Amino acid sequence: MIRLFPRRRGDRIRWGVVLGLVLFAAVIPPLAGLNENLNPDTSSRFQIFLGTTALVLALWAISYNLMLGYTGMVSFAHAAYYGVGAYTVAVLFKNYHLPILVGLAAAPFAAAAIGLITGLVAQRAVRLYFSLLTLAISQLLFSIVFQWYDFTGGDNGISITLPDQLSDYTTLYYFTAAVVGICLLLMFILVRSPFGAALLSIRENRQRAAAIGINVRVYELAVYTVAALFAGVAGGLFVMYQQQAYPEMLYWTANAQPVVVSLLGGTTTFLGPAIGAFIYVVLDNSISKQFPYQFDIILGAIVLGVVLAVPGGISDVPSVFLRLRERFRRGEEAEEPPEESAGEAIRMFDVRKALASEAIQAEEVHSGQTLLRIEHVSRSFGGLRAVEDVSLEVKQGDRHAIIGPNGAGKSTLFNLITGQLKPSSGKVIFDGRDITGKPPHVIARTGIGRAFQITTIFPKLTVRQNLQYAMLAHGGYTVRPFGIANRMFSSQAQELAEAVGLGAWADLPAGQLSHGDQRAIEIAISLALGSKLVLLDEPTAGMSAYETDKAMELVRRLATERHLTLLFCEHDMSVVFSTARTVTVMYQGRVLTEGTPEQIRRNPDVQKVYLGELEQEELGA
Amino acid sequence: MTPGQLLLFAVGGLANAAYLFIVAAGLSLVFGALRVINMAHGSLYMVAAFVTVVIANQLGAGLGFWAGLLVAVAVAGAIGGIVEVLVLRRVYGREHLVQLLGTYAVSLIVAGGVRIVFGANYRTVVSPIPGHIDLGGYSYASYSLFMIAAAIVIAAGVWAMLYRTNLGRNIRAAVADPDLLNATGVNVTRLYTTVFVIGAGLAGLGGAVVAPSQAVGSSIDTDVLVLAFAISVIGGLGSIIGSAVGALIVGMVVSFGLVIPRTNPFALAFVFIIMTAVLIVRPRGLFGLPEN
Numbered sequence: 050m051i052r053l054f055p056r057r058r059g060d061r062i063r064w065g066v067v068l069g070l071v072l073f074a075a076v077i078p079p080l081a082g083l084n085e086n087l088n089p090d091t092s093s094r095f096q097i098f099l100g101t102t103a104l105v106l107a108l109w110a111i112s113y114n115l116m117l118g119y120t121g122m123v124s125f126a127h128a129a130y131y132g133v134g135a136y137t138v139a140v141l142f143k144n145y146h147l148p149i150l151v152g153l154a155a156a157p158f159a160a161a162a163i164g165l166i167t168g169l170v171a172q173r174a175v176r177l178y179f180s181l182l183t184l185a186i187s188q189l190l191f192s193i194v195f196q197w198y199d200f201t202g203g204d205n206g207i208s209i210t211l212p213d214q215l216s217d218y219t220t221l222y223y224f225t226a227a228v229v230g231i232c233l234l235l236m237f238i239l240v241r242s243p244f245g246a247a248l249l250s251i252r253e254n255r256q257r258a259a260a261i262g263i264n265v266r267v268y269e270l271a272v273y274t275v276a277a278l279f280a281g282v283a284g285g286l287f288v289m290y291q292q293q294a295y296p297e298m299l300y301w302t303a304n305a306q307p308v309v310v311s312l313l314g315g316t317t318t319f320l321g322p323a324i325g326a327f328i329y330v331v332l333d334n335s336i337s338k339q340f341p342y343q344f345d346i347i348l349g350a351i352v353l354g355v356v357l358a359v360p361g362g363i364s365d366v367p368s369v370f371l372r373l374r375e376r377f378r379r380g381e382e383a384e385e386p387p388e389e390s391a392g393e394a395i396r397m398f399d400v401r402k403a404l405a406s407e408a409i410q411a412e413e414v415h416s417g418q419t420l421l422r423i424e425h426v427s428r429s430f431g432g433l434r435a436v437e438d439v440s441l442e443v444k445q446g447d448r449h450a451i452i453g454p455n456g457a458g459k460s461t462l463f464n465l466i467t468g469q470l471k472p473s474s475g476k477v478i479f480d481g482r483d484i485t486g487k488p489p490h491v492i493a494r495t496g497i498g499r500a501f502q503i504t505t506i507f508p509k510l511t512v513r514q515n516l517q518y519a520m521l522a523h524g525g526y527t528v529r530p531f532g533i534a535n536r537m538f539s540s541q542a543q544e545l546a547e548a549v550g551l552g553a554w555a556d557l558p559a560g561q562l563s564h565g566d567q568r569a570i571e572i573a574i575s576l577a578l579g580s581k582l583v584l585l586d587e588p589t590a591g592m593s594a595y596e597t598d599k600a601m602e603l604v605r606r607l608a609t610e611r612h613l614t615l616l617f618c619e620h621d622m623s624v625v626f627s628t629a630r631t632v633t634v635m636y637q638g639r640v641l642t643e644g645t646p647e648q649i650r651r652n653p654d655v656q657k658v659y660l661g662e663l664e665q666e667e668l669g670a
Numbered sequence: 671m672t673p674g675q676l677l678l679f680a681v682g683g684l685a686n687a688a689y690l691f692i693v694a695a696g697l698s699l700v701f702g703a704l705r706v707i708n709m710a711h712g713s714l715y716m717v718a719a720f721v722t723v724v725i726a727n728q729l730g731a732g733l734g735f736w737a738g739l740l741v742a743v744a745v746a747g748a749i750g751g752i753v754e755v756l757v758l759r760r761v762y763g764r765e766h767l768v769q770l771l772g773t774y775a776v777s778l779i780v781a782g783g784v785r786i787v788f789g790a791n792y793r794t795v796v797s798p799i800p801g802h803i804d805l806g807g808y809s810y811a812s813y814s815l816f817m818i819a820a821a822i823v824i825a826a827g828v829w830a831m832l833y834r835t836n837l838g839r840n841i842r843a844a845v846a847d848p849d850l851l852n853a854t855g856v857n858v859t860r861l862y863t864t865v866f867v868i869g870a871g872l873a874g875l876g877g878a879v880v881a882p883s884q885a886v887g888s889s890i891d892t893d894v895l896v897l898a899f900a901i902s903v904i905g906g907l908g909s910i911i912g913s914a915v916g917a918l919i920v921g922m923v924v925s926f927g928l929v930i931p932r933t934n935p936f937a938l939a940f941v942f943i944i945m946t947a948v949l950i951v952r953p954r955g956l957f958g959l960p961e962n
Contacts, residue, residue: 123767170946174953177707177766181903181951188896189942196939289803302892305778349778350730356772357760 070323074104074226078219097218101290101331105283106310108229112279113307118316119240120272121252125301126167126183129190130160130277132299134284136194136598139207139294144200150213153228153285160281161274163190164494168273172266175255184301184639191299206295209288225286237319239275239530239613246518246534247527248272253507259576260467260505261522262493268527285290290382300623309348312355344596405535420445420582420614421466428465436636439475443582443631444617448608451618452649454658457635459618460502463586466616468492480581494523498580499560500571502587508560515559516542519577534566543575549573549603572600576607583608586615589624597621601628626650634658671929679701679925685814687921688821689880694913695828695892696872698935702908703844703865706758709765712895713780714749714870718877719886720788723795735798739878743871754863762862777891785888792887801811813882815959820879823837824872828910831868841865845908857929897924900945906958915956919944944960 057171059637081096094346109131116122137159138152167186174182176295194201201207215221247268252259259265280296288294306324306329314325351596421443436458443449450458464470466477468489477485484492493499507515519540521527544553549569554562558568570593575583588604605628608615619625625632634641634650636658642649649655671679697711715855725738753776761769778939832838840861843851850856876894884890901920905912923941930940948955 121765121767123770170950177770177907178903178949178953180766180770181707181899182946184896184899185903185942185945189939189946192939192942300892301896305774312771342782345778345782345785349775349780349782352771352775352778353757356768356775357757436935484785519798564681 067320070320071230074100078222080179092616094218098290099330099334101222101286102216103327104222104225104229105286106306106330107323107326108232108286109280109283109604110310110314110326111233112276112283113304113440114311114322115236115240115248115272115276115279116168117308117311118321119245119252120248120269122269122273124171124183124273124276125180125304126171126187126190127276127280127307128301128303128556129167129187129299129305130164130280130295131284131287132194132296133163133190133277134160134281134296135288135294136201136207136284138285138288139209140200142209143207143596149209149215149289153282153289156285157278157281160284161278164277164280165274168270168277171273172270185656187299187304189303191296191301195296201296204296208293211289211292215289218635228282228286230290232282233320233323236255236279238321241534242530242532243521243526243534243537244268244271244516244528245532246521249510250507250518251513253509254505256382256469256489256501257505257507258494258522259489260499261519261574262490262525263522264488264490271365284648286330296593305348309352312352319401334460374531381575418445419443420447420480420561421616422463422476422478423466423586424476424478424659426462426465426472426477428461428470428473434638435463436472439635439638439640441633441640441643442494443614445581445614446608446612448605448615448629449617449631449633450625451616451635452620452622453635453641456637458638459635460586461638462635463499463584463618465583466492467497469574489532493578494525495580496581497584498575498578498582499584500575500586502565502566504561504571506567506574509558511556512544512546512559512562512570513539513555516573516577523578525579545573545577546650565596567593569600572604576613580613582614582616585615585619587619588617589619589621604628673824673877674808675869677806678810679929680806680922681810681818682928683922683925683955684818684877684908685883685921687917688817689876689883690856690881690894690897690921691821691914691917693876694898694905694917695824695910696869696876697898698902698905698908698910698913699828699841699872700866700869701902704758704762704862706762706769706773707907708866708869709770709895709900710753710780711869711873711879712891712893713777713784714746714873715877715880715894716745716784716886717749717780719743719881719890720784720793722878723793723880723886724788726795726798729791730748731796732798735795739875741906742878743874746866746874746877747871749815751863751867753870754866754959755893758862758866759859777895781888781891788805788888790888792884792885795882797882807881809882824875825910825914828872832910837861837864854947865937897941900941903945903955906952906955907959911953911962912955912957920945 053297077100078093078097081093081100084091085314086095104169109127113127116124116127116596134156137156138149141147141152141155142149152526166192171179171182171186171444195204197203211221212237215224240248247258250261250263251265255265284294284298289296300422310325310329311322312325313328314323315321332347333344336347419442421441423439423441425436425441426436430464430506439458439462451462453459461470465472466479468484468487468491476483478494479492479497482495484495507518510518514535517535517538518527520541521534524538525539526532543552543555546552551562551569551573554566559567562570562668568588572585572588585604589600592600601624604615607613615628617628631643632646632657633643634649641654641658642652644652688738693711693715697708700706700708700711719742721742722735722738723743726735728734729737753773757772758769758777758786761772797811797813801812803812803815830838831938832841840851840856843856844858844861848858851861877890897920901913901916903916904912904919905916920941923944927940952958
């Protein structure tokens with residue numbers, strides 16, 4: 050059923066703002082005309098021109114924000130793709146005498162092609178080095194455009210004269226508005242699709258994104274290319290209303306515009322940068338004409354203010370206001386939202402619901418067959434042999450614990466299994482497939498879920514989204530650039546959240562929950578992957594005795610009744626002996642012994658290891 | 671190319687490498703200890719260049735230049751200290767994105783301030799060490815040779831500071847583990863301010879030293895920043911040896927790039943092609959530290 054009016058108040062406000070912006074954009078030309086009639090010293094042509102500027106800037110900034118706000122990438126090359134779009138239109142029109150609309154149609158593809166090629170290079174590095182590399186790419190493209198006189202006109206740039214049917218300011222304004230509108234709609238569909246969910250996951254936590262099966266680099270390259278594509282459209286439109294393209298458009302400092310506009314409007318909302326673009330154009334026009342140098346200072350102050358004080362930009366001001374009001378009312382610190390989780394989740398673990406949850410796989414397994422086989426795996430860091438010649442088999446349906454003192458190599462071994470580290474030698478075979486040295490996202494997709502020792506979740510996403518996105522990624526849905534991610538797997542995620550006692554907080558950002566509740570999310574994510582094998586790295590770290598019992602009861606029953614195979618490491622011996630059916634003891638990177646809990650309990654060597662009496666030579670090493 | 675020409679371009683390359691090393695060493699030192707890329711590094715360089723030129727032209731070329739150099743380094747260091755206390759302290763440990771944008775904002779503010787105070791025109795200053803040395807049919811400015819010598823002295827000074835003083839030992843410890851260093855009773859907050867002031871001072875020294883050899887204008891901040899980044903990426907962030915090697919490579923490429931006809935679209939692009947090539951083979955540069 051299609052609802053005419055959104056049910057929730059927040060949605061109503063949001064769509065109201067969107068409607069207001071669209072109406073405002075539609076009435077700029079008549080308003081400018083009216084203004085000219087009332088104040089003869091103003092020019093409607095100039096104001097319509099400013100309106101066009103704001104539209105193009107909005108498109109450029111929103112395309113930038115696909116990277117900055119949605120994926121968490123800082124690029125200094127975005128202006129270069131904007132410039133490539135501009136030069137595509139100018140060169141095709143001037144040098145090849147093609148119709149201007151052919152140029153405009155070609156611009157996004159030229160920008161995307163160059164974005165893809167240069168993006169492949171930038172992808173060699175991550176984070177800071179990625180940013181620096183984009184800066185080099187930007188300067189490379191700039192210097193080519195600047196020097197290539199025959200083709201780009203060098204430092205003179207290219208000037209064009211528009212054909213008559215587009216030279217009217219009002220017509221050009223509405224044409225631009227239509228193109229920008231279509232582009233924004235496409236980008237909006239993209240960001241709320243499962244593909245957009247993958248981007249948000251990457252922004253929130255690259256390691257977790259990979260561990261739920263997202264190929265981080267491919268998605269980053271994809272969004273980089275898509276952003277370049279829309280920057281190309283914006284650059285093409287720029288040439289049409291400015292009637293020129295010049296090399297400074299590509300210089301890396303030109304990226305200040307989309308950065309400032311995105312921050313000003315807010316990077317966390319889709320249309321925030323559009324509002325930012327409008328404010329920017331007004332500011333630019335009123336201040337920079339009289340005080341060109343002061344304008345830089347104002348831009349700097351805006352960026353600094355947003356970065357240090359209002360991380361959400363203009364569109365976040367209402368929530369800042371709400372927080373202030375809340376604090377005023379309570380008369381005390383009110384940093385936390387009124388609804389607060391109190392670390393109760395684990396006490397409320399609901400095994401019955403967990404067992405009914407569809408999210409957790411229920412495939413029948415053949416107990417006793419080998420699911421994971423580790424053959425002579427070693428890994429050293431410099432001179433330190435963290436894991437040495439470890440061989441180990443995990444049987445289907447087993448609950449297998451790895452124990453050993455600190456530094457025994459347990460976490461390193463887990464990292465070797467799930468691909469965070471590559472073995473120096475040896476083999477890892479899972480479910481008949483050789484997964485040795487494969488990247489984490491590939492291993493996650495083969496059916497290994499993992500809960501990390503240090504809680505690794507998506508802090509700004511809601512609890513439900515944390516689980517939903519894990520399900521989306523595992524199901525391979527995140528390649529879809531359409532559909533609404535937040536409506537997919539919603540009920541399954543809710544069920545799972547209830548099963549781990551987080552039902553009441555499903556709509557809260559995961560990062561606001563208490564430590565124990567975040568552990569519950571961590572475990573739930575590893576279960577949400579429908580994994581055959583679940584790796585739990587000290588699942589109960591930081592939990593009370595009662596919470597530990599509850600958590601392990603859930604894990605144990607899920608394992609038995611839903612045929613999960615568990616591999617976990619744990620310091621708490623009561624947890625190990627109550628949960629595990631097989632125990633492997635590691636000491637100084639090697640396997641010391643393996644057996645049933647009863648055998649391990651009685652093994653004198655193990656007792657010595659834990660009492661710290663075992664000497665190196667006694668190992669026979 | 672004759673041996674004489676080769677020497678000419680090589681000395682030009684060394685002179686480029688000299689001032690670029692001074693600037694890049696400051697950037698690298700700050701990154702090594704604070705794990706922050708200072709986008710405002712070029713702005714401090716620009717401020718110092720302007721201060722040097724103004725004072726030298728007021729007081730007369732000889733002594734005036736040296737007085738200007740001292741004041742310029744002090745001004746750059748002082749701005750650095752203010753920036754560290756007011757901005758950087760709030761962004762340590764936050765996402766690198768916030769740090770990039772925060773220091774980027776500072777660079778915009780400083781650039782605007784420089785344009786208001788010093789105007790947009792290019793300024794020049796007479797070299798404090800006039801004269802030429804003739805060799806193999808070409809003449810070499812004495813000042814270029816001074817720049818090369820100065821860079822070597824500064825490299826030795828930075829090395830001695832890092833490996834022969836208490837301060838240097840603390841900086842190296844902070845690179846390895848700031849929390850542990852803090853627990854041993856060292857005031858890490860003050861140490862960070864000190865490192866940032868030294869880094870800013872090096873940017874200022876680079877700007878002061880370069881002033882007599884180039885026209886000083888209000889866009890030299892971004893020009894030098896891009897080259898300093900290229901050096902840091904080639905040599906590896908956080909490594910002083912890396913800065914030296916990177917500066918030599920970039921200085922030589924810029925110098926020998928002049929041989930290529932200006933109409934070639936790739937004439938200015940070589941530095942970035944090399945930078946890209948290095949990163950493809952070694953994503954952290956030749957001598958780079960990992961992030962965090």
